Amino acid sequence: MELYLTRHFGKPEAKTLAGYEKLGGFRTARKALTMKPEEIVAQVKAANLRGRGGAGFPAGVKWGFLPDNGRPRYLVVNADEGEPGTFKDRRLMEQDPFQLLEGILITCHAIRAKTAYIYVRGELITAARTLDAAIEEMRAKRYLGQRCMGTPVELDIFVHRGAGAYICGEETALLNSLEGKRGEPRLKPPFPAVAGAFADPTIVNNVETISAVPHIIEKGGAWFAGLGVEGDGGVRIFGVSGHVRKPGLYERPVGYNLRQLILEDCGGIRGGNQLKGVIPGGSSTPVLLPSEIDVPLSIAGLQAAGTMIGSAAIIVFDETTCVVRAMWRLARFYHHESCGQCTPCRDGCGWIEDILTRIENGRGTRADLETLEKTARGMSGTTICPLADACSMPTLAFLRKFRSEFEEHIEKQACPHGNRFVAPWEVK
Amino acid sequence: MTWNPAPRIEEKLEKILKAYPDKRAACLPALFLAQDELGWVPDDVMVWVSEKLGMPKSQVEGVATFYTMFNKKQVGKYHLELCTNISCSLCGAEQVLHALEDELGIKVKQTTEDGMFTLHEVECLATCGMGPAMQVGEVIYEELTPEKVPAIIAELRKKG
Ligand SMILES: Cc1cc2nc3c(=O)[nH]c(=O)nc-3n(C[C@H](O)[C@H](O)[C@H](O)COP(=O)(O)O)c2cc1C
Ligand code: SF4
Ligand code: FES
Numbered sequence: 406m407e408l409y410l411t412r413h414f415g416k417p418e419a420k421t422l423a424g425y426e427k428l429g430g431f432r433t434a435r436k437a438l439t440m441k442p443e444e445i446v447a448q449v450k451a452a453n454l455r456g457r458g459g460a461g462f463p464a465g466v467k468w469g470f471l472p473d474n475g476r477p478r479y480l481v482v483n484a485d486e487g488e489p490g491t492f493k494d495r496r497l498m499e500q501d502p503f504q505l506l507e508g509i510l511i512t513c514h515a516i517r518a519k520t521a522y523i524y525v526r527g528e529l530i531t532a533a534r535t536l537d538a539a540i541e542e543m544r545a546k547r548y549l550g551q552r553c554m555g556t557p558v559e560l561d562i563f564v565h566r567g568a569g570a571y572i573c574g575e576e577t578a579l580l581n582s583l584e585g586k587r588g589e590p591r592l593k594p595p596f597p598a599v600a601g602a603f604a605d606p607t608i609v610n611n612v613e614t615i616s617a618v619p620h621i622i623e624k625g626g627a628w629f630a631g632l633g634v635e636g637d638g639g640v641r642i643f644g645v646s647g648h649v650r651k652p653g654l655y656e657r658p659v660g661y662n663l664r665q666l667i668l669e670d671c672g673g674i675r676g677g678n679q680l681k682g683v684i685p686g687g688s689s690t691p692v693l694l695p696s697e698i699d700v701p702l703s704i705a706g707l708q709a710a711g712t713m714i715g716s717a718a719i720i721v722f723d724e725t726t727c728v729v730r731a732m733w734r735l736a737r738f739y740h741h742e743s744c745g746q747c748t749p750c751r752d753g754c755g756w757i758e759d760i761l762t763r764i765e766n767g768r769g770t771r772a773d774l775e776t777l778e779k780t781a782r783g784m785s786g787t788t789i790c791p792l793a794d795a796c797s798m799p800t801l802a803f804l805r806k807f808r809s810e811f812e813e814h815i816e817k818q819a820c821p822h823g824n825r826f827v828a829p830w831e832v833k
Numbered sequence: 834m835t836w837n838p839a840p841r842i843e844e845k846l847e848k849i850l851k852a853y854p855d856k857r858a859a860c861l862p863a864l865f866l867a868q869d870e871l872g873w874v875p876d877d878v879m880v881w882v883s884e885k886l887g888m889p890k891s892q893v894e895g896v897a898t899f900y901t902m903f904n905k906k907q908v909g910k911y912h913l914e915l916c917t918n919i920s921c922s923l924c925g926a927e928q929v930l931h932a933l934e935d936e937l938g939i940k941v942k943q944t945t946e947d948g949m950f951t952l953h954e955v956e957c958l959a960t961c962g963m964g965p966a967m968q969v970g971e972v973i974y975e976e977l978t979p980e981k982v983p984a985i986i987a988e989l990r991k992k993g
Contacts, residue, residue: 526959527902585860645962646964734919738957
């Protein structure tokens with residue numbers, strides 16, 4: 406299979422401007438800067454490029470929402486990669502920084518933005534440094550500035566580092582954080598396209614979304630669309646982690662079979678163990694049972710299976726795994742990361758964590774299971790941002806699909822996997 | 834009392850300010866500048882940021898406390914941040930955490946008496962396929978096992 410997004414991974418020369426150009430880089434940007442912005446938007450629309458950050462909104466359609474009000478426009482690249490299980494954007498920035506920067510150049514011309522910010526998660530220090538160095542090289546060669554690559558297009562790109570808050574991956578929290586505020590999500594509307602960074606029209610897109618743009622402009626929107634499935638085009642980077650023999654990043658066409666990816670491409674389950682479950686799109690997405698993984702990896706394919714493709718982060722676990730403990734770890738994460746603005750989220754994530762702590766510690770009761778379910782249900786759809794759902798949806802799925810294991814914890818008053826403590830340092 | 838950094842820090846801040854249409858947007862970068870120098874963000878840094886960016890000190894504090902990466906207390910010379918989130922946990926991060934605690938003679942969230950090491954659990958470090966993972970400053974250790982822990986600590990001790 407030909408690779409596009411990851412074709413430069415493992416090639417150190419791609420990290421210098423000269424090396425990237427030798428590999429064919431910036432040819433597409435040069436072409437794109439002479440195209441009409443509308444033509445670029447039309448190609449991206451035709452490509453059926455769906456956002457790779459989690460929500461899957463069609464990128465070209467989003468770009469069309471910018472109002473013509475004469476205000477400055479911004480592109481903000483979401484590089485806050487923090488959804489547990491997700492590890493593609495870090496590599497895209499560290500291994501092929503110019504692919505992203507070329508994508509930014511083309512996108513900014515398309516949406517007529519003169520400033521782009523890359524909001525890089527604070528922990529990803531190497532990614533931020535790699536991008537900073539690459540941007541400096543582009544400035545020195547006048548690929549950025551008043552006249553990018555000798556054309557009338559004006560653009561500068563800045564790296565803005567986050568400082569440790571998962572919620573800043575949510576686009577409006579990210580914009581607050583970019584403005585130097587606490588990273589609390591904003592009520593929508595207004596959407597960022599209308600009032601985003603510094604209250605001006607702003608497009609927020611994921612690193613992988615923007616990294617795909619040069620390929621679309623090079624080979625055409627129809628070509629990209631044809632790689633994927635109806636309404637969901639191109640290739641994606643699937644990050645497989647957990648109990649497979651060969652975890653890692655796998656670039657595959659949208660619509661690729663999940664079972665084939667895990668059992669064949671990733672070499673199956675470690676130690677010849679039995680597969681127990683798969684979280685298909687990052688920690689916020691409902692778990693699938695082994696009998697449910699014969700599905701196409703597309704937005705619609707996973708929706709039909711009752712879950713979501715999210716950030717395409719596939720977490721695989723085998724028979725040795727305690728699902729109560731796995732869910733407890735996620736609940737603890739969401740509780741820690743809730744920004745606290747909405748009561749159902751702040752309290753709900755905490756209750757879920759507490760109840761799971763109790764059950765895993767062998768102190769759970771039957772009533773706990775009902776409270777767990779009721780709490781999780783009550784959190785949905787009542788909050789400013791979807792973080793509450795990100796905690797409640799996987800909780801409900803684990804509870805429904807592995808109910809007997811929860812019950813076993815309660816009947817035995819112990820973890821059947823022999824985990825005596827949830828975590829000795831955190832027992833409440 | 835306000836922080837009084839070296840001129841080169843002030844110059845860096847001046848350059849950062851050019852990236853934004855609003856000074857306050859430099860709040861996180863300014864706090865990072867200080868933390869890179871001092872290892873944490875003491876009270877006088879909050880005063881400095883509030884003066885430089887023209888925002889109330891309480892607002893700077895509100896920002897600094899929101900983000901986990903700003904150290905509100907001094908940390909050890911080596912800040913060990915081990916991911917114990919789901920993918921790393923599935924691959925044995927808890928055992929690695931206990932091995933680190935044993936090797937250092939401290940519990941998580943503590944600092945060794947000699948001030949060399951602080952141990953923290955952190956959330957997903959975005960390298961889940963290579964877990965368990967630990968970040969120490971700019972270095973990331975991957976595919977950790979309890980057996981690998983003593984050598985890593987010994988090496989850091991030797992570096993001093
Ligand atoms: C709690 C939460 C965390 C998120 N984290 C990220 C993230 O780390 N990276 C990302 O690109 N999108 C993240 N998103 C999605 C963004 O809000 C937004 O949809 C996305 O950046 C848009 O870009 P795209 O259309 O290219 O995917 C998150 C959303 C929520 C609700
Ligand atoms: S749902 Fe949770 S994270 Fe989102 S705004 Fe409300 S409290 Fe904050
Ligand atoms: S879960 Fe540990 S790096 Fe992602």
